[in-house]
Amino acid sequence: MRNNNTSVPKYLFGFASDKLLVIASIIIVAIATLYPFNFSIPQNFSISTIFTSFDNTSFFNDQINNVLLFMPLGFGIASIFQRNKVKAFLQIILVIIAGASLSFSVELLQSFLPSRSPTPADILNNSIGTFVGLGCFYLYDSRSFSNIIGSIENSYFSNSNKKIIILFTGYILLTFAIGMSWQNNISLREWNANFPLILGNETTGNRPWQGYISQISFIDEIVSNNQVKLILTNQNYLFKNQDFLIANYDLNGNNNYRDKTGKLPDLLWQGELPKLENRDTEKGIILTPNSWLKSSESAKFVNQKIGETSEFTIITTIASANSNQTGPARIISLSGDSLHRNLTIGQEKQDLQLRLRTPITGQNGSDINISVPKVFSDTNNHRIVITYSKGIINVYVDKYDNVYKFNLLELLPNNQKIFSYAVTFLPLGLCLALLSIIAKRKFNLNRIILAIGILFPSLIVESILIHLNGKSLSFINLAFGMFFTACTALLLQARTALLSKSELIN
Template sequence: MNKRQIVRNAHFVEFTKNYALIAMSILVILVATLYPCTFFFPNDFSWQELIASFSNASSFQDQVNNILLFIPLGFFASSVLQRKRVNLALEILIVILISTGLSTIVEVLQVFLPGRTPTPADIINNSIGGFVGWLCFNWFYSQNFAYTLARIENNTNRQINQKIAVFCLGYILLSSLNLVFWQSTTYLSNWNLNYPLTIGNEATGNRPWQGYVSEVNITDRAMSAIEVTEIFADKNYFDNFGNSLLAAYKLDKNGKSYYRDKSGNLPKLLWRIQPSGFQENRGALLSSTNWLETADSVKKLNKRISHTSEFTISTIVATSDTNQTGPARIVSISIDHLRRNFTLGQQGTALNLRLRTPITGENAGDIKLNIPNVFTDKQSHHIIISYFRSTIQVYVDNLQDSYSFNLLDLIPIEHKIFYYALNFIPLGIYLALLSILAKHQQIIHRLLLIMGILLPSLMLEVFLVSANGKEISWRNILIGIFFTASTALILRIRAAMLVKKVA
């Protein structure tokens, strides 16, 4: 066997190995996402139902796992494409399309798999995972990437200033995407339209609350402090509220079998199991055998609040037990104890709130909001919860007893680091390429590095402070600077090594 044949055989073995690794990566993905494959395909399934099935959200852990799961696929696909000498830009596009396509197939199949919940975020995270795999391969193995860096490094084109300007514009646009992402994390656009309203329990009956509820009013906009004062002063305030009122239930002695929504927007509240008692000035009695649930999903309410990303909930409640846990559900827009849009509950003597947003997840359990000492007695308490621009404002009995929470300030640090890494590592890569392009123009080079590292993180924090009313966080600024600067530095060092090899 001659030398050429030996080399050809070695290439064939390597090529076959890479294809086998791609197949193995796909098999692992399919097993991890579709096992045990107990599919159920209904005869009358429609496109509308298919689209509606995607109105779920991923937890933080799911987002991390979905990225990690697709990294091997992107890595080995890049290896095959490199051997086929595919253009670098086309290579990136193919890797992303493979990841997105496989993810879309998996998510559609999960619609017909009991126990699985398809989400649009999974497709995005899987695509990111494929791109990260491509990135890992190109940083450490790719000759194609090395030649591209060498061309940028040795660029003496007269139009270099124009290229730098175009790259700068691209960097600004990429930085602006961070603002869009972080603003969207506080919207309520991921509320599930098909959840019912329950009072005194979950729809599954496994989170009962014991106490009295006399009224529940819900609007699709936040209330000002002046309006809250008027609500506390006038018990009939919502009677003439207007189109923003989505629900108005009076739980009085007339509701022997159901309660009608006086706003005319939502279904009747029906007694589950059996009707309860009623106490004058306290409302309907709720317990483990008596709770209320709407006859159907509160689709109109969910849709309107999802559109406005604002709401106010006003309710008057009195606990029968100051040590209920679970949290025990008082008012909940949910389907079970793991999936909700909003829940107001009791955890000991504290009032517990859970709110679904893209960043809090489907269970809204990543950020827990507790207002202490609300249920220290068995008296009636008028509770008003208002949400606007990431801020939850809670009032108990009067304007003075108020509590304010900003969701962006309460994100767990490990979650924040993950999201900042997703946002700022691409900026660091782009900044490294930009700095290589401007290497021979020292003043511009230094200015770009300083501004490129500092400006995106500062822009994001200033935007979030002004748009959401949160307090400025120097820690957030430093996290963004760290990811941008460290990524740019690592890529510059790696680029210098690759260019030296090519030379």
């Protein structure tokens, strides 16, 4: 049976299908976000502690999942409102409020789950998901879609070339804004300020590294090429130029290790003190599975400063005691546990591995693999300089010419790249389809808008990424952008044409 006001089936097994969809969506949301339902009241419970627990971040995969999870809810609620003849504008407002309310309730309940981390960004992403679900309903429901298309075709803009060109200019400016927003994917603003500095392990003690470390320094900016050369060739350069350091530990074999800049807490031994006979004054202190170092408090100053600039330089001198260590074995970490980190320098057999927390690499920094080969093929001391800026990582090993360069945007896994381009260009394709419908009566202008509107966004976004991030030109990426834009615009146009033809026949 079908409702007179909608093409969506009204009943399923004797029940209203849209109501069943809403109920099922709520149940799925509850299971996906609250399982295993091990609720407990936190110690020192108060309203302020609940809102403090919201200090978490959302990453790319989480954002996609949160949007997809709430889309069926938006679809079902929109169908219910349409059946009850709720005005379109009010539908949009109420659907967004419903999604945001359910999301806030879930995030609030996650404050009482030790296994979950409430995140303010999830509320926004869930609300976007319900809105996208509403849009999908309008596209699916023939009557709703026809009404919207009719309103657009007869809109205030459709009879004026000037107004259409102004709208198209806005479309191009929107493309620039979306292209610039890619910078958020490679920023370090999501770094957790409360993570400690750990050498030779994780806080949990289950990722040990065995080897020597004699020095580690942090800078909250990328140093120049000339400075890199001086750091690698002149052992006294940092000692004479400490003003630009935000932390500097000289690990000389004493029982406590203080930051020379006075900005980070002391490093303290975890486990047992290393035996005197295992010390090597030339290589520095030895770290073992039974003896590693951790800052007495969080490395807040370093975490915050690097998070603010989204740049860093790290200098260290290390020597592995075993070329077959895996895990990766943690050499230097700013992390909370084995699954949550800002940064880790580790060893995976003979390779140096780097994990870095950004929106696209995830909260464990492991979604993109950054590996420097053969660094630990011997047990000698190695001087390492690592720099990061605008998504580009440089790892210098012993010599300035021995450098490995990585661009995070070029290392995106294929599935993540496809999602990223879909999220970027599907909305642009929708905007282009609407522009094309508005310009329907201006045949020549419509064709120009459609051709330029498919080609330019992909070129603009790729040009922005090349200019700001130094990535190389990728024709595959250009093709991805044009594909998603063209498919969205042309499919909506085809649906409009089919509905118009159906109405003429009827």
